[in-house]
Amino acid sequence: MAERSEGDKPDVQSVLAQMTIEEKASLCTGASAWRTAPIDRLKVPSMTVADGPHGVRRCTDLDSLVCPSFQATCFPTASCLAASWDRDLLYALGQAMADEAIAQQVDVLLGPGVNMKRSPLGGRNFEYFSEDPYLAGEMAIALINGIQSKGVGTSLKHFAANNQEFKRFTTSAEIDERTLREIYLPAFEMAVKKAKPWTVMCAYNRLNGIDCVEHRELLTDILRYEWGFDGPIISDWGAVQSRVKALQAGLDLEMPGPRPGHAHAVADAVRTGALDAAVLDQSAARILSTISKAAGTPKGGEFDVDGHHALAGRIAGEGMVLLKNDGILPLRDPGQVAVIGLSAREPYFQGGGASHINPTQVSIPLDELKQGMPRTTFTYAEGYSYDIAFQQTLIDEAVEKAIAADVVILFIALPPFEESEGYDRRDMDLSLQQVTLIKSVSVAQPNTVVVLNNGAPVAVDEWVRDVPAVLEAWMMGQAGGKAIADVLAGRVNPSGKLAETFPVKLSDTPAYLNWPGENNVVRYGEGMFIGYRYYDAKAVPVSFPFGHGLSYTTFSYGNPQTTATRFKDTDGVTVSVDVTNSGEVAGKEIVQVYVHDKKSALVRPFKELKGFAKVDLRPGETKVVSVSLDFRAFAYYHPAHKRWITEDGDFDILIGASSEDIRYRIAVNLQSSLHLHKILDHNSTLREWLADSRGKVVIEPVFKIVTEQLS
Ligand code: GLC
Numbered sequence: 001m002a003e004r005s006e007g008d009k010p011d012v013q014s015v016l017a018q019m020t021i022e023e024k025a026s027l028c029t030g031a032s033a034w035r036t037a038p039i040d041r042l043k044v045p046s047m048t049v050a051d052g053p054h055g056v057r058r059c060t061d062l063d064s065l066v067c068p069s070f071q072a073t074c075f076p077t078a079s080c081l082a083a084s085w086d087r088d089l090l091y092a093l094g095q096a097m098a099d100e101a102i103a104q105q106v107d108v109l110l111g112p113g114v115n116m117k118r119s120p121l122g123g124r125n126f127e128y129f130s131e132d133p134y135l136a137g138e139m140a141i142a143l144i145n146g147i148q149s150k151g152v153g154t155s156l157k158h159f160a161a162n163n164q165e166f167k168r169f170t171t172s173a174e175i176d177e178r179t180l181r182e183i184y185l186p187a188f189e190m191a192v193k194k195a196k197p198w199t200v201m202c203a204y205n206r207l208n209g210i211d212c213v214e215h216r217e218l219l220t221d222i223l224r225y226e227w228g229f230d231g232p233i234i235s236d237w238g239a240v241q242s243r244v245k246a247l248q249a250g251l252d253l254e255m256p257g258p259r260p261g262h263a264h265a266v267a268d269a270v271r272t273g274a275l276d277a278a279v280l281d282q283s284a285a286r287i288l289s290t291i292s293k294a295a296g297t298p299k300g301g302e303f304d305v306d307g308h309h310a311l312a313g314r315i316a317g318e319g320m321v322l323l324k325n326d327g328i329l330p331l332r333d334p335g336q337v338a339v340i341g342l343s344a345r346e347p348y349f350q351g352g353g354a355s356h357i358n359p360t361q362v363s364i365p366l367d368e369l370k371q372g373m374p375r376t377t378f379t380y381a382e383g384y385s386y387d388i389a390f391q392q393t394l395i396d397e398a399v400e401k402a403i404a405a406d407v408v409i410l411f412i413a414l415p416p417f418e419e420s421e422g423y424d425r426r427d428m429d430l431s432l433q434q435v436t437l438i439k440s441v442s443v444a445q446p447n448t449v450v451v452l453n454n455g456a457p458v459a460v461d462e463w464v465r466d467v468p469a470v471l472e473a474w475m476m477g478q479a480g481g482k483a484i485a486d487v488l489a490g491r492v493n494p495s496g497k498l499a500e501t502f503p504v505k506l507s508d509t510p511a512y513l514n515w516p517g518e519n520n521v522v523r524y525g526e527g528m529f530i531g532y533r534y535y536d537a538k539a540v541p542v543s544f545p546f547g548h549g550l551s552y553t554t555f556s557y558g559n560p561q562t563t564a565t566r567f568k569d570t571d572g573v574t575v576s577v578d579v580t581n582s583g584e585v586a587g588k589e590i591v592q593v594y595v596h597d598k599k600s601a602l603v604r605p606f607k608e609l610k611g612f613a614k615v616d617l618r619p620g621e622t623k624v625v626s627v628s629l630d631f632r633a634f635a636y637y638h639p640a641h642k643r644w645i646t647e648d649g650d651f652d653i654l655i656g657a658s659s660e661d662i663r664y665r666i667a668v669n670l671q672s673s674l675h676l677h678k679i680l681d682h683n684s685t686l687r688e689w690l691a692d693s694r695g696k697v698v699i700e701p702v703f704k705i706v707t708e709q710l711s
Pocket of ligand 1 (some may be wrong): 110
């Protein structure tokens with residue numbers, strides 16, 4: 001592809017000063033589906049954007065919304081990435097994606113997505129990281145830093161509360177302030193503050209009745225004034241209704257274009273005074289700054305196709321989660337192996353919608369198994385099809401192969417496009433055919449290993465006790481087939497841990513009663529209690545908990561320490577623990593640190609993830625794992641004070657191998673640096689007024705007058 005020279009780099013202020021109102025207005029609306037408007041007169045180049053979060057979907061025609069895309073590496077999707085809990089790995093992924101963006105002349109990649117997984121039914125959950133804001137934020141920071149380290153921009157999305165696909169253009173997410181601040185915003189906040197994404201993409205939906213694209217408090221007060229974001233805010237594609245209102249709220253770039261009517265409306269509004277010229281200038285300046293940054297990175301060339309395919313396989317192997325293993329894995333000289341399941345031949349490795357990549361190649365699990373075990377005899381049975389609801393013959397054929405084999409590897413995947421942008425799943429269920437297949441095969445052959453391919457949790461409770469091993473392989477990307485073969489054969493020791501809970505059944509899930517809403521309103525009635533926060537609070541048993549994942553080795557924890565047991569919130573504390581590989585093979589362990597507030601003025605989840613580290617250990621090796629906890633690790637958002645606060649008091653720091661496998665609990669005492677006055681108002685009781693030093697000064701004279709008058 002033609003290289004673009006660095007000479008295009010515009011000087012923002014001098015260009016802005018020369019621009020007409022029409023030119024500024026046209027810059028604030030895309031020139032086409034994937035490009036910003038060039039200003040040839042002033043040598044301002046167009047900037048090219050492309051999806052997506054786990055690969056470059058660069059349309060062959062930049063002016064066409066729906067078009068084929070060039071081949072690129074389809075990496076594992078976000079739910080697999082997050083299950084790696086590996087910041088360095090995501091940074092490396094970001095660099096590889098940036099190389100591909102540069103080769104394809106893409107200036108800004110439209111991702112990552114950090115919306116919380118409020119329900120397992122969310123159609124785009126495969127594109128998002130976690131049910132926990134801290135883990136999602138940490139993954140986003142690593143990925144953004146990786147991509148931007150190479151001079152390619154990102155677009156942190158979808159800001160905010162885009163947690164379902166059902167009526168996503170019109171639904172209003174009704175969220176109380178505390179839940180918004182503590183659950184749905186922190187991943188965005190962390191990424192904006194620590195990775196400085198070039199752009200943020202505004203969501204389609206409404207938040208508490210206001211279109212996000214016109215939500216000034218969200219886009220300007222919070223994102224800019226509180227968090228310090230200084231890049232352009234881009235609309236999701238087609239989200240803008242009134243261009244002037246959106247500009248006034250802080251929405252800088254409307255995509256896609258062209259929308260000449262909107263540009264005229266903006267220019268007219270400036271001329272009539274309905275829109276402050278400074279607002280338009282600010283937006284144009286932000287867009288010009290980003291174009292300038294993009295122009296600083298020469299584009300074109302090639303990327304390492306095979307090297308990126310291998311990286312995609314490595315990442316997939318790091319994100320796969322060994323949910324259950326009674327010892328059958330890893331397979332050692334398994335004799336005859338029956339491979340059952342359509343997805344062994346037709347891998348299910350990505351979802352539908354804007355993130356869908358045209359892969360450079362696809363690794364087929366069945367072929368990779370044969371390749372990796374040349375001395376093993378393999379048979380195959382389809383087991384299920386996606387187009388016929390139930391076929392007993394397919395089950396019978398599978399059972400026959402299972403009986404004749406020594407081991408069965410049973411590939412179970414959701415149907416293609418079951419998980420996609422634009423619609424949510426109806427349930428968490430596998431098909432009747434698949435459940436019947438698993439139960440029938442596992443009776444015929446007790447040595448049955450189930451390999452799952454899905455972007456979000458599926459119900460496993462009906463059969464999980466019938467099989468000795470389950471490997472969650474997620475939407476594993478184009479190289480996932482080899483990664484599965486490597487994990488099953490023990491060439492890769494699985495180290496992934498769940499970034500989202502596997503509930504037993506849908507009616508156990510936090511959002512169940514309020515999903516997906518009606519009359520264009522969805523109430524987040526569960527409040528802060530999503531994911532493990534909910535299952536903890538309600539003591540609801542789950543199939544597999546947040547943070548769970550097995551290894552082919554074992555790890556022991558010892559010598560838990562904190563740098564202090566009594567400390568100020570502004571000093572924070574560092575937690576450390578010795579982790580030993582007590583098994584026979586090298587492996588990686590993810591140590592999780594949760595914080596439990598023993599007493600708080602407002603309700604809090606029992607525990608919340610506030611730190612983690614992944615450590616690589618040889619057999620017998622011990623390393624000290626340290627995690628630092630800062631002010632925010634102990635704070636919560638107080639809606640009356642309208643800020644994050646800490647309170648004096650006792651906390652437990654929990655060190656765990658999962659959210660349920662807590663190895664140590666360290667009692668500490670926090671001293672708050674805040675001197676917050678009690679919020680006293682007409683709702684406060686007399687006792688509360690008198691109990692507060694300031695309140696007492698105010699209320700006692702009044703009290704005195706009243707009692708005198710009454711006597
Ligand atoms: C889509 C998606 C968004 C994507 C954009 C461009 O509707 O919501 O994630 O980046 O439009 O394809």
